[in-house]
Amino acid sequence: MAEAASIIQAEGIGIRFGSRSIFNDVSFEVRRGEIFVILGGSGCGKSTLLKILIGLLPPTSGRALVLGEELARLRGQKRRDALARIGVMWQQGALLGSLNLMQNVALPMEQHTQLPPAARDALARAKLGLVGLGDAATRLPAEISGGMLKRAGIARAMALDPEILFLDEPSAGLDPITSAGLDALIMTLSRETGTTFVVVTHELQSILAIGDRCIMLDKEAGGMIATGKPKELRDHSDNPTVRAFFRREVMRA
Amino acid sequence: MVLRPPATLDLPAAAALWRPMLGAVAERRVTIDASGVTKLDSAGAVLLLEAAGGSELRPPQDAKAAATLERMRLALAAAPPPKPALQPHWVSRIGMAVLNGIGGLGRRVSFLGEVTLGTLAMLARPWRMRRVEVLRHLAEAGTAAFGLCALLGTLFGVILAFQSSIPMRQYGAEIFIPNLVGISLLRELGGLMAAIILAGRSGSAYAAELATMKVNDEIDALATMGVDPLAWLVLPRILATILVMPVLALVVTLSGLVGMGFVMATLGYPPPAVLSQLRQYLQVGDMVGGLFKAACFGLAIGLIGCRSGLKAGGGPRAVGDAATGAVVASIVATVVLDGIFAVLFFRLGW
Numbered sequence: 164m165a166e167a168a169s170i171i172q173a174e175g176i177g178i179r180f181g182s183r184s185i186f187n188d189v190s191f192e193v194r195r196g197e198i199f200v201i202l203g204g205s206g207c208g209k210s211t212l213l214k215i216l217i218g219l220l221p222p223t224s225g226r227a228l229v230l231g232e233e234l235a236r237l238r239g240q241k242r243r244d245a246l247a248r249i250g251v252m253w254q255q256g257a258l259l260g261s262l263n264l265m266q267n268v269a270l271p272m273e274q275h276t277q278l279p280p281a282a283r284d285a286l287a288r289a290k291l292g293l294v295g296l297g298d299a300a301t302r303l304p305a306e307i308s309g310g311m312l313k314r315a316g317i318a319r320a321m322a323l324d325p326e327i328l329f330l331d332e333p334s335a336g337l338d339p340i341t342s343a344g345l346d347a348l349i350m351t352l353s354r355e356t357g358t359t360f361v362v363v364t365h366e367l368q369s370i371l372a373i374g375d376r377c378i379m380l381d382k383e384a385g386g387m388i389a390t391g392k393p394k395e396l397r398d399h400s401d402n403p404t405v406r407a408f409f410r411r412e413v414m415r416a
Numbered sequence: 417m418v419l420r421p422p423a424t425l426d427l428p429a430a431a432a433l434w435r436p437m438l439g440a441v442a443e444r445r446v447t448i449d450a451s452g453v454t455k456l457d458s459a460g461a462v463l464l465l466e467a468a469g470g471s472e473l474r475p476p477q478d479a480k481a482a483a484t485l486e487r488m489r490l491a492l493a494a495a496p497p498p499k500p501a502l503q504p505h506w507v508s509r510i511g512m513a514v515l516n517g518i519g520g521l522g523r524r525v526s527f528l529g530e531v532t533l534g535t536l537a538m539l540a541r542p543w544r545m546r547r548v549e550v551l552r553h554l555a556e557a558g559t560a561a562f563g564l565c566a567l568l569g570t571l572f573g574v575i576l577a578f579q580s581s582i583p584m585r586q587y588g589a590e591i592f593i594p595n596l597v598g599i600s601l602l603r604e605l606g607g608l609m610a611a612i613i614l615a616g617r618s619g620s621a622y623a624a625e626l627a628t629m630k631v632n633d634e635i636d637a638l639a640t641m642g643v644d645p646l647a648w649l650v651l652p653r654i655l656a657t658i659l660v661m662p663v664l665a666l667v668v669t670l671s672g673l674v675g676m677g678f679v680m681a682t683l684g685y686p687p688p689a690v691l692s693q694l695r696q697y698l699q700v701g702d703m704v705g706g707l708f709k710a711a712c713f714g715l716a717i718g719l720i721g722c723r724s725g726l727k728a729g730g731g732p733r734a735v736g737d738a739a740t741g742a743v744v745a746s747i748v749a750t751v752v753l754d755g756i757f758a759v760l761f762f763r764l765g766w
Contacts, residue, residue, distance in 0.1 A: 260733050265498070277431040278459065281438075286462045288495035289488050297495030305729070324427065324457045355487055 170195045170327060170359050171216065175225035177386075178211055185211055186386045188225070191378050195326075198353050198360040198373050200393065203380035204408065209363045210254070212380065213331055216361065217251055218242075230326060247275040250320030254332040256312035258304040264291055264315045265300040271322040290318040294348060310341035314348070321352070327359045328352075334366040346372045367409065371397065379405055417446045419467075425453050425460030437467045447472040456481035461488035527723050531654065534646040546652055553656030557618040561660075562667055565613055569668035572609060573597060573675025581683060590683055594693040597676040602702045606669030607710035608754060610661060611717060613668075615746035619721035622653050623742035626725025627735045635726065650726070654718035661714030662707040669706070705766055709757050716749045 171193035178185045185208040193199040201209050214220040216227050218234025226233050232245050250271075258267045268287035272278050278286065291300050294314040299307060307315070313333055320328050333349065334342040346369050353360055353373075364370060370377060370393050377396070379389040381404050389396055389405045397409035419440060422429055440446060448468055453460070453476040461484050464473060476482045504512070538545055576597045584590050626649060629635050638645045673694070680690045724742035728734040 276427055276459075278427070279431075279434050282430065282434045282459070282463065282466075284497075285466050285492070286459055288497065289458060289462050289491040292491030292493070292495030293487070295494070297491070300495060301498040301501075324459070355483070 168195050169193060170230060171199075171361065172228040173212075173216070173225070174228070176212070176215060176222045176227055177224035178208065178215060178220070179223045184385055186380055189378070189380070189387045190225070191387070191390055193327075193359060193361060194376075195359055196353070196357050197375040198349065198362060200370050200374035200377035201361065201363045201380065202365055202370050202374075202377050202393075202408075204365060204382060207380040207382040209365070209380055210331055213329055213361070213363050217249060217329055218246075243275065247271070247323050248325055249327045249329065250323065250325035251329045252313065252316040252320045252331065252333065254335060256304065256316035258312060258315055258319065260304050263301050263303055264296060264307070264318070267304070267315065268319045268322050271319065275323055287318075287322070290321055291315070293321070293352070294318045308341075310337050310345065313337070313345060317348070317352075321356075321358075324356070325358065327361060330360060330362045330364075332364055332366075333362060334364060334369045339368070342366065342369065343372070345369075349373050367411065379408065417444055418449050419446050420449045421453055421460075421464065423452055424455040425450070425463070426455060426457045427459040430457075430459040430463040434463055437463060441467050441469060441471055445471060447474065449474045450481075450485070451475070451477050453481050454478045456484045458484065458488055461485045462492065465489055465492055523727070524723070527726075528719065530646060531650060531719065534644070534651055538647060538651055544647060545655075546648065549648075549652035550655055553618075553653050554660055556621070557614060557656050558660035558663055561613060561617055561664060564617075565610060565664050565667040566671045568609060568613065569601075569606070569671030570675040570678075572605065572668070573601065573672030573677075574679055576600065576605075576672070577676040577679035581679065590680075591685065591689070591693060593680060593683075594673075594676060594690045595697040598673060598694050598698050599702060601669045601672040602698060602706045604706070604754065606672065607661075607665040607706050607713055608750065609668045610664035610710060611713040611750040612747060614657060614661060614664060614714065615717050615721075615743050615750065618657065619717045619724075619742045619746045620739040622718070622721030623724035623728075623738040624735050626722060627728035627738035630726060630728045631734055645726070650722045653722055654715065657714040657718035657721075658711050659714070661710040661717070665707060665710035669703075701766065705761060709754065712753055712757075713750045716753060717746045720745045720749060 169192040173189055173191050176189045177187040189212065201212055203209050211220065215222050215235070216229055218227075218229070218237065221235040227235075230245065230248055232241075234242070234245055234249075237245055258264070259270070262270070265284060265287045268290050269283040272283045272286060276283075288297065288300055291297055294317050296311060296314050296318065299311065299315075304312060304315070317328070317330070317333075320330075330349070333345050337345065349360060349362070350373055352358060360373075362369070362373065374393040376391065377389075377393050378387050379396070380386065381388045383404070388402055389400055391400075393409075396405055400406055400409070417440075419437065421433065421437070425433075441448075448464060448471060450456075450464055451474050453464075456464075456476060456478075464485060465488060475485055577593050580593050580596050581590055584593060584596075626635070629649070635645050635649075638648055677687055677690050681687065721742045724738045724745065728738040
């Protein structure tokens with residue numbers, strides 16, 4: 164079977180804050196329709212790489228092409244159009260506390276479409292129904308659990324049927340059952356909608372459950388140390404850090 | 417009648433067709449024939465489903481579009497339109513408001529009781545008071561506010577003197593401007609101005625700081641470590657506001673008198689004449705009464721600021737709500753207290 168076209172290209176990305184280098188020379192491709200995982204230990208720069216990909220942070224070196232564009236360099240209408248084609252779910256959901264779930268999900272529609280209010284509400288309800296929150300549409304973010312917040316965050320990220328969904332630590336802080344439910348939701352959405360997922364996580368179970376391909380960043384190495392299918396990395400990697408990560412071993416100095 | 421949507425029914429097409437299509441199905445019974453739709457996204461699917469309502473809907477023949485329609489049908493079925501919130505009867509609303517008011521009053525009195533008990537416990541063992549914290553709050557609420565108090569006090573004195581000079585000039589009574597401005601500042605306005613400054617600067621800061629600690633579970637963490645949050649966080653702040661308020665009131669009053677002296681100089685009255693008027697008219701009791709009131713305002717502002725922070729709810733709005741509530745309640749409490757003191761002092765013949 165022919166490989167799907169690449170939808171994201173990271174070419175030699177490096178980032179430093181002042182004299183502190185976070186990572187260097189990170190290169191990879193994400194193919195259309197796959198679930199791509201960026202993994203690594205705490206502090207290795209996973210979320211920083213995500214911010215570079217979605218254009219919130221310009222890299223110090225290299226470039227990140229998402230849907231053929233460098234989002235960090237786009238301005239005005241071109242930037243708004245490009246942002247309408249991606250969705251981002253933040254680690255804590257990042258829902259606006261003063262709006263209920265339906266209003267949160269309808270917010271991108273209000274900004275990017277000409278849909279009338281009734282249409283926005285109906286579509287927002289449908290998106291909440293897709294993530295299993297159909298009966299919580301009028302609840303405020305402060306009134307729901309952490310797992311529900313993440314689901315609502317996914318519903319908002321999916322508001323405009325984006326081509327790529329970026330998820331930052333979707334399983335972090337969740338119990339194993341809720342976390343497994345979220346993994347199942349991501350796989351269902353990927354299968355049914357064909358959306359490309361880029362997932363930042365360090366949760367081993369999630370990586371193995373949902374990841375089609377992955378890259379691993381390492382703080383000590385200051386960059387990418389492995390790329391491939393998660394199960395292959397777990398079973399066949401020669402890199403001691405990768406092996407230790409997948410086998411939950413303590414690295415010896 | 418049969419409605420046939422275009423082959424591409426994506427978000428822009430759905431936005432354009434939403435009103436005409438729903439308008440058409442509202443007027444007459446129609447059949448929606450979506451068999452020719454080949455490109456369907458979630459917005460298009462929701463439009464078809466909303467328009468179909470009780471009408472017949474022929475699904476797309478394209479497998480992908482049909483799957484999208486089915487997925488969104490299930491999603492909408494799982495998310496029924498929210499029921500409008502029932503508004504309680506106006507009698508019930510009044511009753512709830514009264515009950516809330518009584519409950520709120522009870523909680524305020526309870527907090528005051530806790531602070532009083534905490535203060536008594538602290539007086540019994542004064543070494544447990546965190547002197548470093550008290551000094552920090554004295555510096556933040558007091559020293560850092562001196563410049564602002566001096567500036568606003570001076571301007572206030574200038575404004576008061578100028579405004580009162582206009583009617584008093586008509587009667588040749590300009591020499592009595594120091595009496596008017598002096599008694600106003602000493603007995604009322606110095607303390608009030610300082611209270612408003614303290615409420616805006618420190619009352620809101622206390623509320624925001626404590627609310628942030630509450631949201632981050634720091635208050636619970638202190639309690640589980642056996643540290644009394646009242647003694648650790650509240651009493652140093654309240655002590656600081658009580659101590660600092662008379663000083664700030666004095667700074668505002670003296671600055672106001674300087675401003676008034678400047679205006680009097682421009683009207684041709686030298687400083688010795690102004691000082692002589694002030695000495696003749698003002699008494700030490702005026703100043704003592706004003707400073708006593710200021711200390712009471714400080715107590716109220718400290719209490720309100722700390723309580724607003726400690727009772728903050730969850731969510732991102734909690735901190736802002738606590739700070740806003742603290743400033744508004746502090747200013748209202750200050751004015752109410754001032755009114756009570758005015759009646760009390762009048763009855764006492766002070």
